[in-house]
Amino acid sequence: MTVTQGAGPEEIEVESGAPAPKVDQITVDFGREDEPSNRAPSKASKALGPPETVDSSAIYKLYRGATGRVKGEPHRVWVEFPALQLCWARYDQPAPAQNRASLLDLGACSYQVTGAGDADGETVHVEILSLVTEFGSRAVAPQGAATDSASEDGASGAILAERDPLPPLPPEPPEMRLSKTPVLVVDGSVGSAIREFAESLQQLLASRDSEGKSGLEFIQARLFQYLWRHQGTSCTEHELYQAQAVLAFNLDPKSGVAYVKDKLKKVSDSDVGEWLADMSQVKGGLDPTLLGNYFSRMDTIGVFKAFVNCLDFSEADLVAALRKLFDTFKPGGEGQVISRIIELFAESYFDQWSRNKDMLPKTFYANSDDIMTTAFSLIMLNTGLHVATKKVKKNASHDITMSPEEFVKNTRRVVTEAAVPDEALQAFYDLVKEEHLVCSNHVMQITDHSKQQQNTRQITTNHDLEHA
Structure with a gap:
């Protein structure tokens, strides 16, 4: 030395x-x-520094996330910078291990706008691919193997035996390529934040490829500085108030609405309802359970009426409309609360259906009452197919699943065939059987009190079913 x-x-x-x-x-x-x-100096030993090709606004959009549909289910997708992972999960749930992907393993992000020409009918289709390692297939000659030119006589054999074995060929270096199957596919409306999220992820991956992972590590270590910088330089005063309002609502809905009225000047019930619909559907961020608890209060009827009128049911059959309703919030409270919610939903749906009566399956609703009673019948069907059967399956000696004929017969007690034909009820039955309606912790059921009160609806909670 x-x-x-x-x-x-x-x-x-x-x-x-x-x-x-x-x-x-x-x-x-x-x-x-x-x-x-x-x-x-090696690339790995490069000192941490801010990435030069990533805007603070892009980091904020990735951190905030966006909403869309993954395999037909409403999801939120975001980047968890402390773990350097892309995450996705249902609105009110954390991301499980199988719904996480390292930013170092992502290969590309692409999106395309599909659908009708008008903005209302267009959707954004996002695909995110991962990187896979492909090793070379170069053959390595086995050591000491005889060659075709070897002689069979002893002298030649002795010479070959004295030779050193051929050294193996060096293995080919591994190559990285894009996976054929996307690690995540998200669909969302053009007006939602999913397009901006995809563009921001493209920017982040391009920075990683050109500047190395040190840029990601810098963001990881100084995330909150980026967020403060974005809030202070990129947001208008109105946007800052709006972000604070979402945070305040998710902590306490009553205080959040008070903040909306004070800072955003959304004074009337209609203004508040429209703002809540915009935040829950388009921009995302509102907790669906807390939003449902807020609508459970008697003093929010006017707000909910404006909220549900902002939901677009124009191209949805009744089952799809119920799914969309309960995707935006999870109603809580007593049975009367859910009854009131379905009643106001029926009024809004009837108004939009009246302008597009050609949707399938064909129905001929005379008024909102036909929709309300059919909706309750569908919720009762959902209980019979997906809830009650699980509770009594262990003790049941025979199959208690409601059949299509039983569903049609029960519905006929409250809805005429002129309003909802048997073919429509059969189609509704198949849709609910294929995928259950996720309403809330409360499950609604229709029963008849007497011959004189065939249209009376009784609402029973899961707690009542468990103790029946």
């Missing part, structure tokens, strides 16, 4: 074991003497 002492312009070499004079700086080279000492 050679010790080089830096003592000004001259250098002194001291053999190993000899006493070294006192100097200001000692540099020890543990490398081989034939290796150059002036190597370029």
Whole structure:
């Protein structure tokens, strides 16, 4: 080992074991003497620094996330920078392990706008691909193998035996390519934030590829500085108030609405309802359970009426409309609360259906009462197919699943065939059987009190079913 002492312009070499004079700086080279000492620093040793090709607004959009549909189900997708992971989950749930992907393993993000020409009918289709490692397939010759030119006589065999085995060929370096199957596919409306999210993710992945992972590590270590910078430089005063209002609502709905009225000047019930619909459907961020608890209060009837009128049911059959309703919020409270919600929903749906009566399956609703009673019948069907059967399955001696004929017969007690034909009821039955309606913790059921009150609806909660 050679010790080089830096003592000004001259250098002194001291053999190993000899006493070294006192100097200001000692540099020890543990490398081989034939290796150059002036190597370029490796990419991994690059000091952390801010990525030059990523805007703070893009980081904020990825952190905030966006809403869309994954495999037909409403989901929120976001980037969890502390873990450097892309995450997706249903609105009110954390992301499970299988719904997480490392930002270092993502390969590409692409999107395209599909659908009708008008903005209302267009959707954004986003696909995110991962990187996979592909190793080379170069064959390695086995050591000591005989060749075709080998002679069968003993002398040649002795010569071959004395030769050293052929060294194996060096393996081909692994190559990275894009996976054929997307790790995540998200669909959302053009007016939602999913398009901006996709563009921001494209920007982040391009920065990672050009500047290395040190940029991601810098964002990871200084995330909140980025968020504060974005809030202070990129948002208008109105946008800041709006973000604060969402945060306040998710902490306490009553205080959040008060903040909306004070700072955003949404004074009337209609203004508040429209703002809640915009936040829950388009921009995302409102907690569906807290929103449902807020609508459970008697003093929010006017707000909910404006809210449900903002939901677009124009192209949805009754089952699809109920799914959309309960995707935006999860109603809570007593049975009367849910009854009131379905009643106001029926009024809004009837108004939109009246302008597009050609949708399938064909129905001929005379008024909103036909829709309300059919909706209750569908919720009762959902209970019979997906809830009650699970509760009594262990003790049941026979199949208690409601059949299509039983569903039609029960519905006929409250809805005429002129309003909802049997073919429509059969189609509704198939849709609910295929996928259950996720309403809330409350499950509604229709029963008849007497011959004189065949249209009376009784609402029973899960707690009542468990103790029946």
